[in-house]
Every structure is written in structure tokens, then in C-alpha cells.
Amino acid sequence: MDSSPTWWILGAGALGRLFAARLTTTLSLHLIGRHPAGAPLHYHALSSECSSVDVARTTLSALASKAHVRPSLVMLATKSYATLTAVEELAAHVAPQTPLLSLQNGFSIQPRLAELWAGPVLCASTTEAAYVEGDTGVVHAGKGTTWVGDLDNAWPTLARDCVYWLEKAGFSAYHDTAIVQRLWHKLAINAAINPLVARYRIRNGQLRDRPFRRMVDAVIDEIGSLLEEEGVVPPQAGWHTLVWEVIVATANNRASMLQDVLAGRSTERDAILGPLLAAAKRQRRYAPTLETLYHDTPS
Numbered sequence: 024m025d026s027s028p029t030w031w032i033l034g035a036g037a038l039g040r041l042f043a044a045r046l047t048t049t050l051s052l053h054l055i056g057r058h059p060a061g062a063p064l065h066y067h068a069l070s071s072e073c074s075s076v077d078v079a080r081t082t083l084s085a086l087a088s089k090a091h092v093r094p095s096l097v098m099l100a101t102k103s104y105a106t107l108t109a110v111e112e113l114a115a116h117v118a119p120q121t122p123l124l125s126l127q128n129g130f131s132i133q134p135r136l137a138e139l140w141a142g143p144v145l146c147a148s149t150t151e152a153a154y155v156e157g158d159t160g161v162v163h164a165g166k167g168t169t170w171v172g173d174l175d176n177a178w179p180t181l182a183r184d185c186v187y188w189l190e191k192a193g194f195s196a197y198h199d200t201a202i203v204q205r206l207w208h209k210l211a212i213n214a215a216i217n218p219l220v221a222r223y224r225i226r227n228g229q230l231r232d233r234p235f236r237r238m239v240d241a242v243i244d245e246i247g248s249l250l251e252e253e254g255v256v257p258p259q260a261g262w263h264t265l266v267w268e269v270i271v272a273t274a275n276n277r278a279s280m281l282q283d284v285l286a287g288r289s290t291e292r293d294a295i296l297g298p299l300l301a302a303a304k305r306q307r308r309y310a311p312t313l314e315t316l317y318h319d320t321p322s
């Protein structure tokens with residue numbers, strides 16, 4: 024195993040900062056934002072302890088003059104809708120075979136990256152939770168697990184190598200040979216929760232109340248049958264249990280889509296609901312609840 028590879032993280036938002044703060048202790052790490060930013064990062068751990076972490080924060084143009092720091096892997100930590108542009112910008116600065124690791128939610132950018140990028144494209148599904156605080160802070164809001172794999176299972180050694188470095192940095196991580204299934208399951212959870220809480224501006228737990236409970240169940244019914252028709256294996260406990268367990272576990276949370284709507288930012292609507300509507304179209308089926316959700320959610 025390479026004793027100290029160089030990784031870049033493209034996107035210095037919540038997840039980018041979280042992974043950077045921990046990975047910088049075990050490998051050579053560059054956190055790339057759109058604008059120059061000074062180190063250190065203020066990292067608020069789950070224990071509420073805050074520490075200053077010296078992370079090499081930079082921009083792609085600043086890295087252009089440093090040919091010796093080419094990465095052996097680039098983690099993509101942009102929002103789904105910003106990822107293609109970010110990767111186009113990245114392409115001028117790295118070897119075409121450089122492996123990418125997509126951290127995006129949904130199931131829209133992953134197949135597109137796999138199609139257009141010449142090198143390996145790994146995908147992660149993570150339940151880690153983080154949010155930014157000011158220009159330099161990141162709060163680790165929830166401990167999770169990160170699964171890594173690729174859509175065709177063509178890069179198992181690379182995926183295991185990646186997991187090794189994530190674990191070494193203190194993350195709970197696993198290689199997943201069925202990452203496609205896991206991404207769809209996470210999408211199902213996000214699709215059943217995020218657009219509704221964003222539309223009604225409520226915390227996740229309020230979905231248990233009337234009239235929202237019926238709305239959630241109707242969305243789950245549509246998602247489950249669309250995904251099964253696409254060949255996605257249903258979760259062992261069923262779609263309803265999968266979603267309701269997350270609602271209970273995150274009852275006090277404001278979902279990221281709600282935070283985006285409240286802050287007037289773009290949402291990941293297309294990455295989360297888009298693939299379901301595309302599945303409905305492929306299957307020539309009407310998905311009225313999902314259609315309505317899509318139209319009621321800002322893009």
C-alpha cells in the first residue's frame with residue numbers, strides 16, 4: 024500500500040471540509056475551493072470539541088503551477104448539479120486516468136461521470152452528516168458509514184484501497200459490491216423525505232403527523248414499485264420501514280433540501296427526483312405523487 028498518496032477534494036463545502044479535516048492527518052491532501060481560502064479549518068467534532076486543523080486549502084488555478092502534486096484520486100464534494108462543471112474544470116489539471124470518487128447524493132451524476140470520464144469512477148454513499156460554519160468551520164453533525172464501490176464492479180482493488188485510507192482517517196467505511204443498490208436505497212429515502220419537508224418547511228420528525236404521514240406513504244408506494252421494476256432489490260424490511268426508520272432517527276433534523284430552500288440556494292431536486300421520473304417514463308407509468316413533488320420543489 025502506498026504509504027502516503029496525494030488526494031484532492033474538489034468542493035470545500037460541508038462534506039469536503041469534513042473529509043479533508045480527517046484525511047489530512049493520514050495522507051497528502053489538498054482541499055480545492057472556488058476561491059482562495061486560508062488554513063486552518065475549524066473542525067467541530069461529534070464530541071463538540073473544536074480543533075484547528077491545518078489543511079492545504081487551494082484552488083485549481085493555484086495548483087496548476089505545482090506539477091508535483093498531481094493526485095492519485097480526486098474526491099468530488101460538490102453538489103450534484105455543480106459536479107459536471109467542476110469535473111470539466113478539473114480535467115485540465117489531472118491525468119485523464121485519475122480515479123474520481125463521487126460523494127453526491129441521488130443517482131444522476133454517477134452514471135454520467137462513468138460515461139464521460141476516462142479513468143475509474145468510484146461512487147460513495149455516505150451517512151456522515153456535516154454542515155459548514157462560516158468560511159473556515161465545519162461541524163460533524165452525525166457519525167455515519169461510507170460505502171464505496173463502482174457501478175460495474177470493475178475497480179474492486181481501488182475501492183478497497185480507498186476504504187483503507189478512509190478507515191485510517193477514522194471513518195467507518197466499507198467496500199460495497201452492490202453500490203448501485205445502495206445509491207438507489209438512499210435516493211428512495213431522500214426522495215420520500217426531502218421534497219416534503221422542504222415544501223412544508225418542517226423538521227423530519229413532523230412527517231409523522233397528520234396530514235404528512237399519508238403523503239410520505241403515498242410517495243414510498245410509488246418509489247418502491249418504480250424501483251423494483253428497475254431491478255432494484257427492495258430492502259429486507261421493506262421500503263416503508265427503510266424510510267420511516269430514518270425519519271424517526273433524524274426526527275429533529277432540518278434536511279439539507281429544506282436548508283437550501285430557506286437559504287435561497289439551488290436544491291438537488293433533479294438528482295433525487297429526476298431519476299425516479301425518468302424510470303416512470305421508461306416504464307410508461309404515471310407517477311402523480313412524484314410529478315407533483317417535482318413541480319412543487321424549487322430546482
Ligand SMILES: NC(=O)c1ccc[n+]([C@@H]2O[C@H](COP(=O)([O-])OP(=O)(O)OC[C@H]3O[C@@H](n4cnc5c(N)ncnc54)[C@H](OP(=O)(O)O)[C@@H]3O)[C@@H](O)[C@H]2O)c1
Nearest residue numbers: 034035036037038057100101102103105109127128152153
Ligand atoms: N453535507 C452532508 O451532510 C452530506 C451527507 C451526505 C451526502 N452529501 C452529498 O454530498 C454532496 C456535497 O454536499 P455538501 O453538503 O458538502 O454541499 P455544500 O456544503 O454546498 O458544498 C459544495 C461545495 O462545492 C463547491 N463548488 C461548487 N462548484 C465548484 C467548482 N466548480 N469547483 C470547486 N468547488 C465547487 C461549493 O462552492 P461555493 O460555496 O463557492 O458554491 C461548495 O463549497 C451533495 O451531493 C450532498 O447531497 C452531503
